[in-house]
Amino acid sequence: MRSWRRFVSDITIPKLNNNDSTYLLLEWLADDGANVEADEPVASIETSKAVDELVAGQAGALRQALPAGTRLSPGTVIGRILPPGVPDPGPRHGEPESALRPATPGDDVPLPAEAEPIVTEPARVLMEQLKVTPEQVRGLGKKLVREADVRKLATTGQGTRLHARSPVQAAVARTVTTSHSTIPTAFTAMRVTVDAVLAEARTLTRRMRCLVGLPEFVITAIAALHRDFPLFFASDVGEGTLAEAAGACVGVTVDVGKGLYIPVVKDADGLTIAQIIEAVTAYRDTALHGQFSEGDLQGGNITVTLHTDPDVVVAQPLVFPGQTCALSLPGIRRELHLDASGEVGHRSVVDVGISYDHRRVNGREVIQFLGALKGLLESPRDLLGAEGASEGGAQGGGG
CATH class of the missing domain: 2.40.50.100 (RNA polymerase II/Efflux pump adaptor protein, barrel-sandwich hybrid domain)
Incomplete structure (x- = not known):
């Protein structure tokens, strides 16, 4: 056997x-x-x-x-x-005899009667914490009841709504705790004029028949800086040594009310602007209608956090463990300025921020990085080349 x-x-x-x-x-x-x-x-x-x-x-x-x-x-x-014709060999060496017997309920994972739903162990614990009754759970009409299902039913006898931390938020909490306890961060922001890049975004929106905004251009510009600023994408391999990344894998925050996710645009420095737009659009659709896979969320070596409410002036992101920096993109705002002839005009600006691990890079390199990013965003034709620039788009403005 x-x-x-x-x-x-x-x-x-x-x-x-x-x-x-x-x-x-x-x-x-x-x-x-x-x-x-x-x-x-x-x-x-x-x-x-x-x-x-x-x-x-x-x-x-x-x-x-x-x-x-x-x-x-x-x-x-x-x-x-x-495989066909192969008998069941039973448990492997070192496994208990019950290792592959037909699954039965146990103390750790209760399996109710046949007509009852399966309640996961985390959901059962949450039921006890939040006073959710078995009758309420049965009323869901679900075959498998998870933590999220119990959370929706979480009310006390007085009607007070209780909010248990979701698994997604618990993961965020662990990341925040690790970041703040292990990474000495510094922060710098630089103003960028975005009228020209917004004009290109409108052109690509019409051309590609999907919404294109400033975030896709920021991802493209960051990826373009990978070769000249490798330490901003590097990983710590111990003993004060940093390993350069083979490519720019740019994480971007997505939160549509179902939790904070950071899917990664893999090897973005090898993608066209159109491919980056398609990747970001797919992630937005997944956030709204589906579920991310671990493959979507792994492999990032730099992160962009989006805070695009127009009233957000500046935002300081945390540096994710293992990475060197994170960039923030707050809201776009209009401001008055004097043009080259001394006339008063209007322009659209955004203050791009960067939090960085001060053990890896210093302020001088950060300002150079932000300056290079500013240059690409203010001259989008230089960023996109013939592949993505519009024929009649606006010329890049000064900061």
Whole structure:
């Protein structure tokens, strides 16, 4: 029997990020015993910020080991794929005999009666904290009840609304705590005139039939500076040594009321403005209508935080652990100024800010970086070249 093991493919919980020590087995996407194809999604797992799918490593029959709603550590085997004709080999060496028996409810993950919903362990704990009753949970009509579902029902007998911190916000809290406790930051802001780049954004909006704004141009400009300012994209490899990044992977904040996410435009310095616009548009759509995967959120080596309410004058972002700096983009505002002939005119400006790890770079380099960014944004034809510049767009203005 043991000789069959080499034909069996385990389905194992991977390590998806450094913020979480456990993940939730959200649901099985194929039935126990069903025949699946190689690379077919068979289960979904939920981290603090994303939902990812696990795929079959080979074709065969799926054997589930654990029920949906179980919270698991990375490395846990949740099931196996048995090729046609291969018998179940039983537990591997060192595993308990019950390791791959048909999944049954246990004390840690309660599974109610057949007619009852599955309540995840975090949801059960939250029910106790927030006084949510089983009757309220049943009223949801859901097969699987998660923390977010319980949170919606969280009211006391007096009707006071309680707000438990969501998994997404808990992950944000951990990042903020780590950043403030380990990174000595400094901050600088520089004013940028954006009339010319806004004109180009309007042109690209019409051309590409999607909303294009200043953030896409800022991402493009930052990526263009990767070669000349490599330390702003570098990672710390220990003992005071920084490793240059192969490309500019630019994270951008997205928050539509469902939590703060920072998806990453991968290798943005190798993309055209059109490709960057498509990537950012897709992330906005995901934030509104879907769920991010861990792949969307990983790999950033510099971050842009958006604070684009017109009344926000300046914003100081935190530096994300592992990165050198983060740039903030506040609201655009109109101001009076004197032109070259001494006449009073109007212009659109924004104060681009940068928080930076003062152990890695100094104020002089930061001012040079911001000055180069300012130059690209105020002369967008230089930034875009023939590929993206409009034929009749406005010329770049001075700061």
